[in-house]
Amino acid sequence: MADADADTRPNVLFVLTDQERYDASAPEGPPVDTPAIDRLSSEGIRFEQAFTPISICSSARASLLTGQFPHGHGMLNNCHEPDAIRANLPADLPTFSEELVAAGYDLTYTGKWHAGRDQTPADFGFSYLGGSDEHHDDIDEAFREYREEQGVPVGEADLEEEIYTGEEPRESSEGTFVAAKTSVDVEDTRAYFLAERTIDAIESHADGDRDGPFFHRADFYGPHHPYVVPEPYASLYDPDEIEPPESYAETYDGKPQVHENYLAYRGVTGFDWDIWAEAIAKYWGFITLIDHQFERILETLESRGLADDTVVVHASDHGDFAGSHRQFNKGPLMYDDTYRIPLQIRWPGVADDGSSCEVPVHLHDLAATFLDIADVQVPDSFDSRSLVPLLENGSDLPEGHDWRVSTFAQYHGDEFGLYSQRMVRTERYKYVYNGPDIDELYDLEADPAELRNLIDHPEYEDARREMRDRLADWMEETADPNRVWVTDVLENAS
Structure with a gap:
């Protein structure tokens, strides 16, 4: 007889990658092999219009935890740098993870953290299972110990086909490490190790070693650079068969000066297409390596009888x-x-198989979504909307359900200093407010590669005004501290 008091709320497995492009797994995207993500899309809902609130690691991850836009939680740039605006999140900010723990979920975590210089996942309710290293997250030595046991200590692998930024892409004496082939086996990679730790957590729950429904978060280190991959992934994609993206034709004409400056700042002014194609081939190989580890995790859920409840x-x-x-x-x-x-979200018995959702959503909407799945009230501090109504309604908005038709994002600078930006995007248009320079307006229907800045084009006057109004509304609604000054600028702009 079933236990009448048994907790029937679903488990949650959350797999977060680091710096993975949308188009890598999109049906119309490049030929990157992603069987696990494709399976997830075919068995659940794929969100076509999902956006991060900010394109920098610490800030985005802090938004994911707190359900807030970056100006709300205050971690505006990367926490590990000496110029970090905020090294750690305020202790009094509600997070989805702490709310889940209070509601009886068993939380485990493996992999990259990067949401606090001194804080760890354990400070936010997770049981940390290892997988970090000195790359921003010196939390423990688990992966180093694993590599010692494998007989290939970290740092002792041979590298080939190396690429670095700077004037000499093949010279390691200067610049940032971009890509390489490593001599280690797949089983020695951090991607494999993180999958192993995740599989261990799933099996522990299946064996009844942990109480309550589980929430496991697996944060893969990648495909963030350096794109270092072993065979067969290092040669899986032929650079000679990779075509330049449409945006490779960028001239920076009519764009903010920082765009062109960034070529030199990042050290890629001298990169020709042959170098880029080689780097992209490694980037794609990294994505496929991680995806194959994700596939192992999904197979474990299936074999241990947890897939339907997760x-x-x-x-x-x-x-x-x-x-x-x-x-x-x-x-x-x-x-x-x-x-x-x-x-992508798969929820057996709730989300329709093979659906695609065109409703615009934010990464940190997942904070409210996780709580809604767990039947936990969403804190008032969250700038986050649950995606559960979309999951329950075949990826469409329920009748009478109000939802924004745009997304809002921001940027505050990283290691080079502060640089204030705000962005609003609809299906058709994107408007970018650049405090120090010219603003940007793109017609995404006519120019999906975002090559032509239409901010001063007379035929787009109505679109420009509409997008400025949308941006001002977002800033006001979210109590953006720049709202008074910026909205005055937007209202008075021609």
């Missing part, structure tokens, strides 16, 4: 330029390459 969510904190607009990494360029993110 909501599976895949997203990324933000995207990656990976050569688009000839740029590397990310920065004060609010293109879809880094702001549009992959998001």
Whole structure:
């Protein structure tokens, strides 16, 4: 006989990648092999218009935890840098994870953190299972110990086909490490290790070693650079068969000066297409490596009889330029390459199989969604809306349900200093407010590559005014501290 008091709320498996582009797993995107993500899309809902509130790691991850836009939680740039505006989140800010713990969920976490210099997942209700290293997150030594046991200590692998930023892409004496082939086996990679730790957590729950429904978060280190991958992934994609994206034709004419400056700042002024194609091939290989580990995790859910009782969510904190607009990494360029993110949700018996959702949503809407799934009230502090109504209604908005037709994003600078930006995006248009420079307006229907800035085009006067009004509304609604000054500027602009 079933226990009348048994907790029937679903488990949640949340897989977050680091700097994964939206188009890498999109049906109309490049030929990247992503069987696990494709499976998730075919068995759940794929969100076509999902966006990060900010394209920088610490800020986006803090938004995910707190359900707030960055100006709300205050972690405006990366927490590990000496110029961090805020090294740690305020202790009194509600987070979805602490709310879940209070509601009886068992929380586990493996992998990258990067949402607090001194804080760890344990400070927010998670039982941390390891997987970090000294790359922003010196939380423990688990992965280093694993590599010692594998006989390939971290730092002792051989590298080939190396690419670095700077004047000499093959020279490691200067610049940032971009990509390489590593000599280690797949089983020695951090992606494999994080999947193993996640599988251990799932099996522990299946064996009854943990109480209550579980929430497990697996944060993969990648496909963030350096794109270092072993065989067969290092040669899975032929650089000679990769075509330049449309945005590679960028001239920066009529764009904010910082766009062109960033080529030199990131050290890729001298990169030709052959170098970019080689780097992109490694980036794609990294995505497929992670996806294959994700596939192992999904197979474990299935084999241990937990698939039907577990909501599976895949997203990324933000995207990656990976050569688009000839740029590397990310920065004060609010293109879809880094702001549009992959998001798939599978909820057996609730979300329709193979649906796609065109409703615009934010990454940090997941904070409210996780609480709604767990039947927990969403804190008033959240600037976050649950996606459950969309999941329950075949990816469409229920009749009479109010929802924004735009998304809002911001940027405050990273290691180069402060740089204030705000962005509002609808299906048709994108408007970017650049405090120090010219604003941007793109017609995404006519120019999906965002090559032509129409901010001064006379035929777009009505669109410009409408988008400025939308941006002012977002800033007012979210109590953006810049709202008084910026909205005055927007209202008085021609």
